[in-house]
Amino acid sequence: MESSVEHLPSSLPVDNPTTPFWRTELHELDEHRSSPELPHKSDIVIIGAGHAGVSIAYHLLKSDKDAEGEPKSSITILEARQVCSGATGRNGGHLRPDLYGRIPKYMKRHGVEAAAEVGNFEVAHIQAFNKLISEENIDCDLVITRSMNVYLNADEANQARETYESLAAQGLSFTDDIQYTSGKLAEAASGIKDAKACLSCTAGSLWPYKLVTSLLTKVLETGAVNLQTLTPVTSVTSEAPDSHRVHTPRGSIRTKKVVYATNAYTFGLLPEYRESIVPCRGICCHIALPEGQEPPSVSYTYILGTEDRNGSSYLISRPDRTIIVGGAQKSFKGFRNQWYNVVDDSTLIEPARSYYDGYMQRTFRGWDTTDAHVKEIWTGIMGYSYDSLPHVSDIPGRPGQYICGGFDGHGMPIIFLAARGLAQMIRMGKKFEEVNLPRLYKSTAERLRAAQNGKEGGDILA
Ligand SMILES: Cc1cc2nc3c(=O)[nH]c(=O)nc-3n(C[C@H](O)[C@H](O)[C@H](O)COP(=O)(O)OP(=O)(O)OC[C@H]3O[C@@H](n4cnc5c(N)ncnc54)[C@H](O)[C@@H]3O)c2cc1C
Known part of the structure; x- marks a missing residue:
């Protein structure tokens, strides 16, 4: 099974973005490369070094401890621009569960139980951040x-x-x-x-850039993660469920598992998401x-x-x-x-x-x-x-590949714990249903088809 997805020219982040307030004090890791060359292989490749990509790496390392007896994974993070230069480094810094806008909408569409899962999950982020920041001694103005x-x-x-x-x-x-x-x-x-x-x-x-760069510092200190900034991924090819090649202008990496933490830019590497994540x-x-x-x-x-x-x-x-x-x-x-x-x-x-x-x-x-x-x-x-919900799970029809994106301009009360659930799937081989993620976050073929065949823009243009 050889499949290839070529990137579309307009799908990569541009290289001269406006400067947000959050990026007026740059961290020493901003343009970091852990090694002069890309590693030839890595157990897991994460594409994107925003809140999602870095949180997934953090939780993967944490779940290494739960996967006792198994060899530790090597992880590579590939980032097209600088660390946290995407939405996370340009957002409003607002960590707010959206209880009155989204939850009633989900209730109407998917029932009370499924909507309540999302509400509780978002609310749980307040304490999760509080705990994370005190446990890891992170200074991000929370x-x-x-x-x-x-x-x-x-x-x-x-x-x-x-x-x-x-x-x-x-x-x-x-x-x-x-x-x-x-x-x-x-x-x-x-x-x-x-x-x-x-x-x-x-x-x-909070100050999102400080949060992400602090987490990244912890992650890199373990020595298990190779970060490569200014390294856009142009395509991913797959030969088998546990054998993929991630291509960049600086060479390619062979890997067992690929994680797309590319949010708005996902469609460039995964065209089936073009209508789902815009x-x-x-x-x-x-x-x-x-x-x-x-x-x-x-x-x-x-x-x-x-x-x-x-x-x-x-x-x-x-x-x-x-x-x-x-x-x-x-x-x-x-x-x-x-x-x-x-x-x-x-x-x-x-x-x-x-x-x-x-x-x-x-x-x-x-x-x-x-x-x-x-x-x-x-x-x-x-x-x-398209349907106001993120996509956090394995990718339908692409074994060994995972997505964490489509946060609908509302990632802060979703990403950290979503990354924990996804990391457990990736590292411990758990099923989506076993990792305590809201059921509505699963990326399914039905959701993708609904966006492809439905009214242009769905909820986005409604
Ligand atoms: C103006 C604005 C205000 C916002 N305000 C809030 C708010 O107040 N509260 C809230 O909850 N949410 C807010 N959001 C949304 C929130 O910022 C996002 O949901 C969240 O940051 C998404 O994180 P992420 O890691 O998935 O994406 P990003 O931070 O965008 O990270 C994706 C990374 O992937 C990289 N990438 C993309 N394609 C490739 C490729 N092919 N190869 C290599 N790297 C690639 C990008 O360069 C980027 O660094 C706001 C967003 C914006 C833009």
Whole structure:
């Protein structure tokens, strides 16, 4: 069985991306190569050194301890650009379970039990990060707080209440943590001008680049992992379920197992995912005050709707009191060529360029008289999913190959524990059903077919 997949020219990350705030302090591993040449062979090859690729390597090494008696695996990570230069290094730093948007949608489509698995899995990330950071002594500015979903439109505020009540009526454990506030109290509780209602739950914020580079440091210290940055994978060929060759412009590596942690760029190596995981460009920025001005404190993280219900923004406040905010769909959603099926993060989304000028003054109580301004602005490429769900499992029809991607612009409360489940499958030969992953994450031939044969864009363009 010899199969070959040639990469499509436009499927690789571009080599001159915009610079996000998170990458203004680069780590010594940023362009690291563990050896001058690629290893000739490796038990496992992971493609992509973002949150997913590095977390999988971390958990593979952890599960080495559980696979006692078996020889340790050699692992190679191949990264097209620098470490954490994809979506993870350009995101909003928001670690927030999405309980009111996605879970009701999954409930309607797949039933309460399957949706609850996803809700519990996302919620579990708050404690998982807390534990990881203290166990591994990682400094990544993790702050655990509450996230406010703020509704400025009265109808939307009512719908939020109905959603909350119907979730609570199911008796799901995570709904105990959700608080609904409306009327005059909403503005006071959230600090947002003209808020009609807000829903809050426990969430966090962090510096994703610092998290990933710290984890990578731990992983490389074991000596079991070879990292090769600036090494794009152009194709993967397979001769047998445990024999694959991963090709790059610097040569190829023979391996038993291939893991695609390529998120938005997956379609270039796995064309059957072209409709399932679509690269979509997003925009994000860093807002600061001139030196000497003290910003009013912002204690929560936010999802902020608009009065006309046209998109939302995600926002976190950093420990230094500067702000990271992104979204701005309202300004560009109608210009499909600016964001849909776009892998170019070297330019901004033009209609969104000035969306966040004056945003804090317009939106937050107490910021009117400040000189808060956009300090850095950048774009990043998300892997939007046709059915809003990630793909985390073995790949249908490609034995010995695995995928962890399609996070739909929402990877932070999914990836770390998804990587743990996938690592157990890869390292210990467990089945998907044995590793405690939400059943809806499985990448199946049916899901791929539904995206190939369904309405263009599915949930992404709905
Ligand atoms: C602007 C923006 C804001 C976001 N905000 C949030 C947020 O606040 N909260 C949240 O939960 N999520 C957010 N997300 C989504 C989140 O960042 C992603 O879900 C997550 O980072 C995906 O991690 P990943 O490792 O799968 O992908 P990535 O970080 O994109 O990593 C994939 C890596 O694979 C490499 N690669 C691709 N193709 C190849 C190849 N052929 N050969 C070698 N290497 C290759 C890429 O260079 C990249 O480094 C945001 C995303 C963006 C873009």
